[in-house]
Structures are given as structure tokens and as C-alpha cells.
Amino acid sequence: MANQAAASGSSSPSPHLQQGLEEDDELMTVYGSESGWVEAKTSCDHLGSLSSDLSHISTPDTPCHRCQHPSENWLCLSCKDVLCSRFVNKHMLQHYHQTHHCVALSYSDLSVWCFACDAYLDAQVIMQLRPVYETAYILKFGEAPPFRAVELTQDTTSSSS
Secondary structure, three states: OHHHHHHOOOOOOOHHHHHHHHHHHHHHHHHOHHHOOOOOEOOOOOHHHOOOOOOOOOOOOOOOOOOOOOOOEEEEOOOOOEEEOOOOOOHHHHHHHHHOOOEEEEOOOOOEEEOOOOEEEOOOOOOOOHHHHHHHHHHHHOOOOOOOOOOOOOOOOOOOO
16 A cells, blocks of 8 residues: 555655654654653743742642642742642642742642743752752751752853952
């Protein structure tokens, strides 16, 4: 059948080739966000809105401030409000739309999400996020996090003497 399509001089791909293209698309989906695996960003232009005091935060068992849901809650890293995820009542998402506070930490898995970038942020690489990640980890697990070996980037805009 594939030979018939090739022999006919048709410009559309053969069924065999079409199946291969569809499998390639599926493979690309597996390696992307649809599979559940994503590459966290190592920088973000929205960190200027972070609270100046992220060493004093609510405990991970704090319920949503709007609906009192006990789990799947996020900490707004701008105002430190605790709100439920898009999988519960979407209060953190609503908060972002109302306030434009775009960076939040999940108390479920301690991931950091930027709503404006629509991406996870690597809290072990981004220096501004490390203290709040470490504090949340200690509050959740009772011990310091095992930071992986990473090359940290620092702002080098200050002049040297």
C-alpha cells in the first residue's frame, strides 16, 4: 500500500510515512510538558516582585485563605498569601489574575511556578528563590534540603575596584 502511494506520485505522505510522523509527534509530546516532565527555568524576569522577607512564611499545612482547603496549596512569593491550586478551587490562579503576583511556591512538592512565564523555576539555581525553598523544606520535612551540586549564577553588574 505504501508502494502504491509512492508510485502514484501523490504529494501527500504515504500512510506508513504519516504514521512515522505521528509517532515522532507523540515522542516529542512525551519529552515535553504533556508527559509531566518539564525543564525548570534557571532565570526569570519577574523576581522583582518577590517579598523582601521570605524567611518568615506560613507552614506547609496552612489551608487556603479563601476556601480553607487543607492541601494542594501555594504560597504567593509577593504577598505571602496561601491559596489553593488550579486543581482545587483555582484561588492562586485567580490571585495572579487580580494582583499580577506571578511567582508562587507549591506546598505539595516545593516547586516554584511563574504564572507570567508559564513555567517552573529552578529554586536551587536561582539565588533569590533558594532561601524560601530552604525554609519551606525545613518546615515541611524538619531538616535542611539536600541541595544538588549546581553552578550558581550571580549578578555581576556591580563594578570591581
